[in-house]
Amino acid sequence: MSKGLPTRSEDYSLWYNELVKKADLAENSAVRGCMVIKPYGYSIWEKMQAELDRMFKETGHSNAYFPLFIPKSFLSKEAKHVEGFAKECAVVTHYRLKNAEDGSGVIVDPDAKLEEELIVRPTSETVIWSTYKNWVQSYRDLPLLVNQWANVVRWEMRTRLFLRTTEFLWQEGHTAHATKKEAEAEALQMMNVYADFAENFMALPVIRGRKTESERFAGAEDTLCIEALMQDGKALQAGTSHFLGQNFAKAFDVKFATKEGGLEYVWGTSWGVSTRLMGALIMAHSDDNGLVLPPKLAPIQVVIIPIYRKDEELEAITEKVNGIMAELRKVGVSVKYDNRDTYKPGWKFAEHELKGVPLRIAIGPRDLENGTIEIARRDTLTKEQFELASQPISEKITGMLEDIQTSIYSKALNFRAEKTTEVNSWEEFKEVLEGKTGFLSAHWDGTSETEEKIKDLTKATIRCIPLDRREEDGICVYSGKPSTGRVLFAKAY
Amino acid sequence: MSKGLPTRSEDYSLWYNELVKKADLAENSAVRGCMVIKPYGYSIWEKMQAELDRMFKETGHSNAYFPLFIPKSFLSKEAKHVEGFAKECAVVTHYRLKNAEDGSGVIVDPDAKLEEELIVRPTSETVIWSTYKNWVQSYRDLPLLVNQWANVVRWEMRTRLFLRTTEFLWQEGHTAHATKKEAEAEALQMMNVYADFAENFMALPVIRGRKTESERFAGAEDTLCIEALMQDGKALQAGTSHFLGQNFAKAFDVKFATKEGGLEYVWGTSWGVSTRLMGALIMAHSDDNGLVLPPKLAPIQVVIIPIYRKDEELEAITEKVNGIMAELRKVGVSVKYDNRDTYKPGWKFAEHELKGVPLRIAIGPRDLENGTIEIARRDTLTKEQFELASQPISEKITGMLEDIQTSIYSKALNFRAEKTTEVNSWEEFKEVLEGKTGFLSAHWDGTSETEEKIKDLTKATIRCIPLDRREEDGICVYSGKPSTGRVLFAKAY
Numbered sequence: 001m002s003k004g005l006p007t008r009s010e011d012y013s014l015w016y017n018e019l020v021k022k023a024d025l026a027e028n029s030a031v032r033g034c035m036v037i038k039p040y041g042y043s044i045w046e047k048m049q050a051e052l053d054r055m056f057k058e059t060g061h062s063n064a065y066f067p068l069f070i071p072k073s074f075l076s077k078e079a080k081h082v083e084g085f086a087k088e089c090a091v092v093t094h095y096r097l098k099n100a101e102d103g104s105g106v107i108v109d110p111d112a113k114l115e116e117e118l119i120v121r122p123t124s125e126t127v128i129w130s131t132y133k134n135w136v137q138s139y140r141d142l143p144l145l146v147n148q149w150a151n152v153v154r155w156e157m158r159t160r161l162f163l164r165t166t167e168f169l170w171q172e173g174h175t176a177h178a179t180k181k182e183a184e185a186e187a188l189q190m191m192n193v194y195a196d197f198a199e200n201f202m203a204l205p206v207i208r209g210r211k212t213e214s215e216r217f218a219g220a221e222d223t224l225c226i227e228a229l230m231q232d233g234k235a236l237q238a239g240t241s242h243f244l245g246q247n248f249a250k251a252f253d254v255k256f257a258t259k260e261g262g263l264e265y266v267w268g269t270s271w272g273v274s275t276r277l278m279g280a281l282i283m284a285h286s287d288d289n290g291l292v293l294p295p296k297l298a299p300i301q302v303v304i305i306p307i308y309r310k311d312e313e314l315e316a317i318t319e320k321v322n323g324i325m326a327e328l329r330k331v332g333v334s335v336k337y338d339n340r341d342t343y344k345p346g347w348k349f350a351e352h353e354l355k356g357v358p359l360r361i362a363i364g365p366r367d368l369e370n371g372t373i374e375i376a377r378r379d380t381l382t383k384e385q386f387e388l389a390s391q392p393i394s395e396k397i398t399g400m401l402e403d404i405q406t407s408i409y410s411k412a413l414n415f416r417a418e419k420t421t422e423v424n425s426w427e428e429f430k431e432v433l434e435g436k437t438g439f440l441s442a443h444w445d446g447t448s449e450t451e452e453k454i455k456d457l458t459k460a461t462i463r464c465i466p467l468d469r470r471e472e473d474g475i476c477v478y479s480g481k482p483s484t485g486r487v488l489f490a491k492a493y
Numbered sequence: 494m495s496k497g498l499p500t501r502s503e504d505y506s507l508w509y510n511e512l513v514k515k516a517d518l519a520e521n522s523a524v525r526g527c528m529v530i531k532p533y534g535y536s537i538w539e540k541m542q543a544e545l546d547r548m549f550k551e552t553g554h555s556n557a558y559f560p561l562f563i564p565k566s567f568l569s570k571e572a573k574h575v576e577g578f579a580k581e582c583a584v585v586t587h588y589r590l591k592n593a594e595d596g597s598g599v600i601v602d603p604d605a606k607l608e609e610e611l612i613v614r615p616t617s618e619t620v621i622w623s624t625y626k627n628w629v630q631s632y633r634d635l636p637l638l639v640n641q642w643a644n645v646v647r648w649e650m651r652t653r654l655f656l657r658t659t660e661f662l663w664q665e666g667h668t669a670h671a672t673k674k675e676a677e678a679e680a681l682q683m684m685n686v687y688a689d690f691a692e693n694f695m696a697l698p699v700i701r702g703r704k705t706e707s708e709r710f711a712g713a714e715d716t717l718c719i720e721a722l723m724q725d726g727k728a729l730q731a732g733t734s735h736f737l738g739q740n741f742a743k744a745f746d747v748k749f750a751t752k753e754g755g756l757e758y759v760w761g762t763s764w765g766v767s768t769r770l771m772g773a774l775i776m777a778h779s780d781d782n783g784l785v786l787p788p789k790l791a792p793i794q795v796v797i798i799p800i801y802r803k804d805e806e807l808e809a810i811t812e813k814v815n816g817i818m819a820e821l822r823k824v825g826v827s828v829k830y831d832n833r834d835t836y837k838p839g840w841k842f843a844e845h846e847l848k849g850v851p852l853r854i855a856i857g858p859r860d861l862e863n864g865t866i867e868i869a870r871r872d873t874l875t876k877e878q879f880e881l882a883s884q885p886i887s888e889k890i891t892g893m894l895e896d897i898q899t900s901i902y903s904k905a906l907n908f909r910a911e912k913t914t915e916v917n918s919w920e921e922f923k924e925v926l927e928g929k930t931g932f933l934s935a936h937w938d939g940t941s942e943t944e945e946k947i948k949d950l951t952k953a954t955i956r957c958i959p960l961d962r963r964e965e966d967g968i969c970v971y972s973g974k975p976s977t978g979r980v981l982f983a984k985a986y
Contacts, residue, residue: 097575
């Protein structure tokens with residue numbers, strides 16, 4: 001197949017959009033800002049879901065499901081929360097259509113107006129805390145450790161496939177605790193779960209940090225986050241975990257009887273990652289030939305392509321391939337035999353490259369004679385002849401898959417290191433931003449005013465205050481006021 | 494715990510509602526007609542999803558995701574479809590809230606009115622076929638075998654937990670084919686997948702049949718279904734699979750170039766099951782003590798309860814239990830050790846009975862001495878002493894779980910046989926309906942008029958024309974006109 005992808009250096013943004021479409025990951029739908037996640041893209045999301053779901057369950061969480069609709073009055077109960085979400089929400093006002101009397105078609109039935117408008121959930125804190133009110137009476141009912149996999153809607157004005165869409169898929173954890181300490185520990189734990197997932201499955205190095213006040217979730221007292229760097233030097237927030245304090249407990253009057261006989265408000269957290277992770281995965285590793293997928297999330301880890309002219313040759317190859325596939329499947333490798341006769345090998349090579357299959361095996365008649373196969377790595381675009389007698393094929397392939405997983409992580413980590421600059425003056429700050437961009441590690445005076453001014457002047461925002469930052473006396477890169485440690489700035493998705 | 498369940502004979506409907514709530518399956522939310530699926534209920538749904546998803550993939554389908562919103566004009570493109578769904582749909586008309594100028598709170602922003610209203614999907618044929626138009630050009634692009642797990646909304650006036658809710662969760666398969674024959678085979682295949690799932694996992698015997706014209710899906714040319722019988726003698730439609738003909742292909746202009754160089758409309762199917770299956774599962778097997786779950790779908794298959802007075806006793810019991818749990822887990826049995834010290838054994842027995850855990854093991858100090866355990870079956874409420882030396886515990890338990898699975902299926906099958914009556918006159922028809930109800934197998938003249946009249950007079954509807962019915966000359970039970978075979982009538986959920 002002809003890929004027709006622009007290169008990253010030509011036009012990174014166009015490269016991304018075209019890659020998402022050409023690799024059959026997603027496309028825009030007829031509904032403004034809403035995407036269609038295509039089967040291949042969805043199969044990657046399913047792998048992500050499966051791993052995250054396992055990690056949530058291992059940390060004691062259960063899944064549940066709460067309503068899509070939120071009464072308008074609920075959204076308003078937490079002041080900052082409604083301020084954060086009111087500007088971009090889809091509102092259901094009617095519950096019926098009817099035929100227009102003038103025969104002009106189907107119209108909204110004015111007699112079917114809702115008494116109270118319903119908001120399509122942009123996030124579910126309000127509807128969930130209104131439910132928790134009934135679930136919590138005593139300390140014995142705590143903690144509640146609940147997660148939901150769901151769709152949410154935020155009416156974004158400028159949308160991009162996976163990165164920012166009107167409707168997106170996500171998971172949202174909502175927990176309730178008896179103590180502040182426990183809730184804070186939960187928020188930290190889930191941020192670490194996200195970081196582990198990003199690093200060990202997505203092969204995506206992330207900075208673990210804390211948001212500044214102005215970048216906090218609407219209704220949270222503290223927002224922890226993981227931040228990743230994309231190949232164009234822009235940052236991407238990949239997951240957030242919020243300590244909600246008692247804000248939603250107070251908004252929905254959720255109190256519990258303590259062991260000691262008192263009555264106290266419950267402490268809360270919420271945390272989420274979304275299909276945005278798909279965007280991060282695509283942008284972190286892929287190249288001008290197409291997707292590069294980490295083996296742990298690749299729906300197909302190995303594709304085998306027969307090279308033949310005559311049908312007898314195919315038969316002999318297929319027999320060999322069946323044996324190889326059986327061995328690979330035995331050790332849990334997902335393998336596909338692409339024996340379609342409607343396409344030539346070269347076309348198939350290009351297609352599987354575009355789709356990011358980590359390893360490609362090619363076998364022809366000469367290989368059968370020599371007891372060899374050709375193995376090509378997607379990440380490095382290198383090929384090798386492998387002698388089947390030299391090592392069990394399952395060992396060889398699992399070894400290579402592990403190597404790819406580690407190797408693309410290291411590559412991304414090195415890239416981030418190269419693209420992270422300590423800057424110590426405003427001139428330097430602007431210079432770096434204009435040039436190679438990336439993360440700028442700089443002193444900041446801790447005020448929202450300075451943060452806002454820097455954003456207005458440069459479009460760079462504080463991505464986070466890294467959790468592992470050193471104490472270091474310095475002066476704010478913009479205001480010159482004192483600072484006790486560096487924060488990370490970047491332009492961001 | 495005190496169950497406080499009404500009995501089925503006292504008030505079947507109340508028994509169901511209370512059971513759903515008390516067994517922590519689901520509850521009504523603050524949003525009219527929308528339910529909250531609680532963690533325990535959701536964990537059963539997850540087990541159902543996992544099995545169905547596996548079956549869909551084994552039959553060649555992939556998952557994808559399509560938008561929640563459907564432009565109003567799309568819904569109108571298929572005439573019968575819009576007629577079927579327009580009366581009960583949630584309509585999004587605005588995309589923003591704002592603060593009222595008079596300070597009265599948050600209101601819908603009149604300046605943020607959508608040009609075209611969006612319908613919250615009641616089902617996704619229209620948005621999916623509008624997408625398929627871009628996916629299909631040639632016969633090489635066919636078949637498309639796609640499924641989606643999603644939430645849908647139908648504005649029902651009278652709702653009941655799981656059985657009929659405004660929002661519900663489901664899967665909807667949507668396939669496109671080059672030939673009528675292939676699409677018909679697909680619709681039949683998926684109906685059979687549903688029937689297999691119902692019988693082999695839910696332990697729910699079902700009738701495989703075809704809907705009459707008036708009961709068909711809005712936009713289908715043929716609707717196949719599986720119908721089950723509940724303990725109150727009412728039928729429940731548990732899944733449907735539709736042959737759509739070329740209706741949606743025509744509505745959305747989806748044509749393909751044939752191998753022979755022609756241009757033809759694509760043939761379609763759609764098929765779905767929903768959280769309604771949860772209702773069927775609950776009503777089919779449960780009793781006055783609570784839920785009865787088939788082992789294959791029980792989130793916890795075995796619960797172990799220690800019986801002790803002193804802490805030393807508990808220690809010795811726990812050591813024994815750890816060994817038993819390890820052995821059971823090795824063979825894939827899900828087991829929970831309920832060693833909470835906040836509740837007494839009797840309370841725990843009642844709770845796990847209510848929640849339908851198939852097997853309960855109790856161990857006390859005397860058991861340790863004797864090398865025994867007590868095993869109680871939830872379905873029969875029988876207990877036995879088991880000598881651990883007599884048989885490996887894993888063998889004993891897996892054997893019992895298999896026996897429960899088979900046994901509750903047989904019980905339901907016998908019940909259905911008892912409750913299925915061949916009736917041959919109108920008098921008999923009415924008499925049976927007033928008494929024990931269940932399925933009435935009767936001759937029908939094949940007209941919608943007769944069907945409608947019978948429904949008006951008795952509330953009984955034709956549940957289906959069984960696929961395996963015998964050819965049999967007879968006369969319609971109502972009109973006396975000729976008929977060539979029996980159909981199944983019942984009052985239904």
